[in-house]
Amino acid sequence: MASEFALAGRTAEAIDCLEAALARTRSDRERPANTSLLARVAGLHCDAAGRLSQAALYSEEAAATEERDPLPLLALADVRWRSGSTDSARSCLDRAESLARSLADEDALRMVANIRSAWAGESSGG
Numbered sequence: 001m002a003s004e005f006a007l008a009g010r011t012a013e014a015i016d017c018l019e020a021a022l023a024r025t026r027s028d029r030e031r032p033a034n035t036s037l038l039a040r041v042a043g044l045h046c047d048a049a050g051r052l053s054q055a056a057l058y059s060e061e062a063a064a065t066e067e068r069d070p071l072p073l074l075a076l077a078d079v080r081w082r083s084g085s086t087d088s089a090r091s092c093l094d095r096a097e098s099l100a101r102s103l104a105d106e107d108a109l110r111m112v113a114n115i116r117s118a119w120a121g122e123s124s125g126g
Contacts, residue, residue, distance in 0.1 A: 002041070011049050017040035022061070025096045036065040040072055047079060063092075069110040070096040074115065081119060089119075 002021075005014035014087030018125035022038050025031045056079045073096035081089035093115060100108035 006045060011045050012047045013053075015042055015049070018023060018045070026089040031065055036062045036069070036072060038077065039065065043075055043079070047075075052079055052083050068099070068103065070103070070105060070112075073099065074108065074111055077115065 002014045004019040005011070005017060018038050018041060022035065022042065022093075025035050039058045039062035043055045043062060046052075046055035056076065058061060059072055059076035059079055063076050073092050077089045077092035077096060080086075080092060093112060094107065097112045098103075100112060
């Protein structure tokens, strides 16, 4: 349902649908494998809707439930950077880089490098 809402441009309803699915899993000791994906998608929709604080919460949830994937940490780093939490953003990016190195994930390492480069450009006023 969330995908259908999103495709129809009904972002708020897509987020609500994803939240309902996540809410059903939060009390589970062993959360379903797709929990991180649901949280990541909800975070992306919130980000696209300009709801950065809510995007950060979903990105945190995704990062907490998926310990072997640097992508949720990259998303969280990005949202925190744009929210002005630069120290926290750098910490998330460092954790994502460390995880990507341990997994030999070249794509994630390129993403880390691109983010660092973009942040350096923003910091220097470029």
